[in-house]
Amino acid sequence: MEKLDYNILAIVGSNNPKSYTYKITKELLERIKKEKFNFSIEIIFLHDYDIKYCHGCMNCFNRGFCPLDQEDEFNIIKEKLHRSDIIIFSTPVYAHALPGIMKSFIDRISSSLHLLEYAGKLGFTVTTTEGNGQEVVSKYIRGLQSGLGIKNLDNFIFARLKNEFKSFIESSSSDFIKRVEDNYGYSNDLLEDSFIFFKKMFTGVHEDIELYQSLKNKYECNYWNQRWIQECDSFQEFARKNRKINVK
CATH class of the missing domain: 3.40.50.360 (Flavodoxin domain)
Structure with a gap:
């Protein structure tokens, strides 16, 4: 840490x-x-x-x-x-x-x-x-x-x-x-799996124009398709960037 x-x-x-x-x-x-x-x-x-x-x-x-x-x-x-x-x-x-x-x-x-x-x-x-x-x-x-x-x-x-x-x-x-x-780091296997799941799911939804337009909750999809999140290859990287945004 x-x-x-x-x-x-x-x-x-x-x-x-x-x-x-x-x-x-x-x-x-x-x-x-x-x-x-x-x-x-x-x-x-x-x-x-x-x-x-x-x-x-x-x-x-x-x-x-x-x-x-x-x-x-x-x-x-x-x-x-x-x-x-x-x-x-x-x-x-x-x-x-x-x-x-x-x-x-x-x-x-x-x-x-x-x-x-x-x-x-x-x-x-x-x-x-x-x-x-x-x-x-x-x-x-x-x-x-x-x-x-x-x-x-x-x-x-x-x-x-x-x-x-x-x-x-x-x-x-x-x-x-x-x-x-x-402790070392902010990640474990469960968190890595969750990150991969959400990122993959919402990236796929965002790329399907018809499906995206039909969504009521575009907020979650837009959240996961932010550039800084898309550039993260792991939950650990996502967590470090998220800390910089939220911990003052």
Whole structure:
């Protein structure tokens, strides 16, 4: 990697003002910061933000923007996501699934899954539970990170009936730092395959004039046919260029 100082952003998906997930995430990041003073940390506690429900209007897919961004505080979240180097998705388990507020967050960035928009960022996940459902949720949120173009490095699970708080924080912070320091590049096989798939698919659509003219969502096709993306031969190259555009 080019740098050993990182802007770490955690998204805590709980609507509970006394969230245990928030407590764990905060303690974990503070421990990391203590060990690596050159890491900057920030937590977005979704409970504190005005986030409207997705209307399913498809405007984000078809035109590249969400009208709701002008009505609530979601643009603030997106700006922070783009400025970050490392993104943590942190969520409790509700009925073997995500809390509604975390799902609303995901719904509002779902168009990014077709663009690999956060390529050039590293990712971790934190899943908390009383005692079950954690594997399903952990698998889901780490899959989402890959879909967004984020290179997932590790996934931490805290089960209150099984794990001791202090030892979890100590081991997870140590593993976090090790994964970051040992990492090289922004790519893996899954991300390379996704990049090839989208680039090939939308290049073919763009070259078929009749098919292109029939599209409602020309935005995605135009995105993938930008010159700078077409000139990329790999996801790694795409990720590096994407970082220069989005990380200020």
